[in-house]
Amino acid sequence: MSDIAQTPQPPYYAVIFTSERTEGDRGYGEMAEEMVRLASSQPGFLGVESARESVGITVSYWDSLEAIHQWKQNERHLLAQQMGIAEWYSRYKTRICRVEREYGYQAAP
Amino acid sequence: MSDIAQTPQPPYYAVIFTSERTEGDRGYGEMAEEMVRLASSQPGFLGVESARESVGITVSYWDSLEAIHQWKQNERHLLAQQMGIAEWYSRYKTRICRVEREYGYQAAP
Numbered sequence: 392m393s394d395i396a397q398t399p400q401p402p403y404y405a406v407i408f409t410s411e412r413t414e415g416d417r418g419y420g421e422m423a424e425e426m427v428r429l430a431s432s433q434p435g436f437l438g439v440e441s442a443r444e445s446v447g448i449t450v451s452y453w454d455s456l457e458a459i460h461q462w463k464q465n466e467r468h469l470l471a472q473q474m475g476i477a478e479w480y481s482r483y484k485t486r487i488c489r490v491e492r493e494y495g496y497q498a499a500p
Numbered sequence: 501m502s503d504i505a506q507t508p509q510p511p512y513y514a515v516i517f518t519s520e521r522t523e524g525d526r527g528y529g530e531m532a533e534e535m536v537r538l539a540s541s542q543p544g545f546l547g548v549e550s551a552r553e554s555v556g557i558t559v560s561y562w563d564s565l566e567a568i569h570q571w572k573q574n575e576r577h578l579l580a581q582q583m584g585i586a587e588w589y590s591r592y593k594t595r596i597c598r599v600e601r602e603y604g605y606q607a608a609p
Contacts, residue, residue: 393555395518395593405516405597407559409504409549413607440518442551446502450516450557476605484504484604488514488597495593496585498522 396438396452401490403437404453409446410475410483419479422471433462452490459487505547505561510599512546513562518555519584519592528588531580542571561599568596 412419430436430451435458441449453459462468475483521528539545539560544567550558562568571577584592 393553395520395555395591398593398595401595405514405595407514407516407599409559411504440555440557442553442555442557444502444551444553446504446549446551448549448551448557448559450518450559480605480607482504482604482606484507484602486507486510486514486599487601488599490516490595490597492596493593495591496589497591498589 393439393441395495396440396450398437398452398490398493399454401492403490404456404459405488405490406451406453406459407486407488408449408451408483409486410449411446411481412443413479413481417478418474422474422479426468426471429465429467430462433465434458435461456487502548502550504604505549505559507546507561507599507602508563510601512599513565513568514597514599515560515562515568516595516597517558517560517592518595519558520555520590521552522588522590526587527583531583531588535577535580538574538576539571542574543567544570565596 427439430439435454437452437454439449439451536548539548544563546561546563548560
């Protein structure tokens with residue numbers, strides 16, 4: 392279950408991954424969980440948020456562009472990216488962003 | 501129903517709004533639809549993507565920080581923001597980002 396990520400003071404970086412899925416699971420759910428675990432253990436990882444309805448949106452947060460680059464080149468992640476194109480996604484878009492500012496709200500407990 | 505936004509070549513700007521809802525609708529669904537329609541008619545609006553499971557993630561795209569500022573000050577949107585805190589959200593985070601780079605994939609039809 393995804394939560395709101397606890398990120399540090401900006402600037403930091405965000406990868407917005409928006410996707411449309413093919414029909415059926417085809418091993419997607421298991422790999423998606425593995426990728427969240429694996430990303431979370433990478434250097435420079437700050438957090439991840441995820442939800443899916445007609446599109447899926449996963450936003451991962453990182454402390455540098457270099458950390459994003461290293462994660463993209465991770466061997467197991469490269470396999471997941473290949474399977475994403477071969478099996479799981481009919482369409483996706485990845486956007487690399489610099490987070491400039493953030494603010495929020497939390498109801499009193 | 502949200503789709504993957506068709507955005508121009510970067511740079512442009514993204515507002516990542518991640519939220520947790522209170523129980524019950526309380527007029528939320530209707531206002532959320534109105535805000536998407538209203539945002540879409542604002543100067544500098546480029547697109548929006550949205551999905552909700554345990555958290556909701558809405559990413560809106562804009563051509564400038566000024567367009568984001570103007571949208572935040574829109575009178576009807578100000579009311580929605582107040583009702584968000586009073587009624588609809590137990591917690592949220594808003595992140596203002598500059599999109600530096602994007603790439604994507606689309607399966608052959």
